[in-house]
Amino acid sequence: MKKKSGSDNPISGASDPISDEQAGSDSPALPANPGRRLTLGHIADQLGISTATVSLALRDSPLVAEETRVRVKRTAEEVGYIYNRSAASLRTARSQIVGVAVHNIQNPYFAEIFSSLEDVLEEQGQMIFICNHRDDVKRQQAFVNTLLQHRADGLIICPSVETTAEEINRLVDQGIPVTLVCREVAGAWAPCVRGDDAAGGYAVTNHLVRQGHTSIAMVGGRRSSSTGRDRHAGWKRALEENGINPAAQLDLPELMTQADGRDAVGRVLDAPRRPTAVMCFNDLIAFGMMPMLRRAGVEPGRDIALTGYDDIDGSANLLPALTSVCNHADKIGRLAALTLLRQIAGERVPNTPILIEPELRIRESSTTFTGRLGG
Template sequence: MRDGSGSDRSAGGDGDDGRSGRRLRLGDLAMQLGVSTATVSLALRNSPLVAAETRERIKEHARKAGYIYNRSAAALRTARSNMVGIAVHDILNPYFAEVFRALEDQLGREQQVVLICNHRDDVSRQRSFVDTLLQHRIDGLVLCASVGTEAEEVNALVDAGIPVTLICRDVTGVRAPVVRGDDFLGGLMLTRHLIGQGHRRIAMVGGRRATSAGRERNLGWKQALGEAGIDAAGQVDIPELMTQADGRDVVPTLLAADPRPSAVFAFNDLVAYGILSALRRHGVEPGPGMALGGYDDTDGADSRLPSLTSVWNAPEVIGARAASLILRQIGGERVTDEHILIPPELRIRESTPPPPPES
């Protein structure tokens, strides 16, 4: 609770600020030290989330300022908040809307409120969100980790007793449960389908290769090409694209390639939708003129013209399993070694016909 000046009444400590005679708050210490309120609170509780040197600096400053840490108030802060944070890189992607729905349904049945952050693959934004959640005493964190996330920072949360579950993206070395689709297998299945249709020039478009999803879908594409004796190095491979706008913008590059791809594996449905609309504007009919496959099988993929072949990536299953893992941890169970890979399904539709006969 905050008073009229914005200071934190639930800080759990008191002292005289030496100027107005009012009690010193955590927020005052944080301002004086140039750190967050959560960092001060964690340091005073000897949390491993704060580096040892920073911890000692904060504690020394608190002692000199006459701040007394109130352990009774601190005990109140360890009570359940009934809030779970969820952080992903793109809340505008309909795939994550489906994941959220499953998470919210199951967490809601246990009276948990969901707080959502869109970190946009900015690791500093993700860290700020987590810091804010710690201030609000969340019961747990569901994280689709940003590019640049270090295993150590997630493990520090785990070691501090905060329930954490990773979704959709893995981070090597993290000691927290993970629930995601088998991206390698999905990439393999879609590419094998395109090869089976007779395509030999298959572009891969999109995916942040610093993430497990981007890297493994690309590896599945390369493996399928290698099985068919097709050199992946000779194919169009354009990383990093993630949105419909990216898909629209890449079409001139695809059409100018020599030789031009006869098929495209889009990293996700959003990129595929952008490609589909832009191909028509350039006079190329999606499907017959250039086959196109997407990933995630989001709502509406089957009603496009042509309907989009896509890899179903189990959003409801991932959301429900992640919610279950978080609730188990909130209930006191230690869960660190569960790595759940959900098998994908290839859903074949009109957008991936065989290539036209060579002239």
């Protein structure tokens, strides 16, 4: 067979994948040469195909037949070739890198979002760099700068508190596709995929009111974030519509973790007007409160009603099973990834919020008020 030159175009003149027969026959691996850097051309010479075909095969292009892709990758592995992503990005203006930044990767809710968006992005050959910025805006900025240095194709970000619209808009102005997730930034020129937190906060509080509770605490939520503000606003609106004064209720902002939930129990039980029900900002706070309430002789679901938010894995298996608001993390992750990919492909995406409707899941932890609760 005549060997094809390195300048051959593997897709000209035909739409069928490049076959194994066209790719040449097997030959012994290249001899090791420590003074010589391996290139695509070395693999192409060995297999009798073009460098363009080798490049496409290493990027899993459907234009190359499966058996050819396998042989190219096997040969590359045998000779110790490492794909030069930086050089490829210079040729294609794409790095196949996407950054994902959230404030608490240890929260199972964000792990579910990440898993969903990862599935979508990996299907499109994107590699993911992840940052756990911990609501530290400087840590977030350092990550974004690193992404820019690596010529990342785009960014999916649950923005840290204190993130400004100017920071997001500067990226958009530079042509960097950006999709916000879970938290909005007022005035940002980027789309945001999130749950309708005001509706969820309202629904779970209204449920507690219908159960007969009139002393309903809210525990947690950073009010400087849109999520914290919106869930708090939903709690407040439900109380007001039912003739209950929000200012008379126990309200403990800024708490986010299981440790915060454990620490909050004393403040809840020692309140001048002990709540008969607690709306927790998220499930983690409820997870932290439950054992500490029991240690104080107060049984969740019997002596005090307790609700969470996000409906993370394990919420339904607690004793009692936790009433929570399902925010559909899988749907948020998938839509965030698809929204970013549309931007990477050059499509203009409106910067209006993409709201996911929450679902209240009522379980054993939110009891009917019997008059025995509170103090």
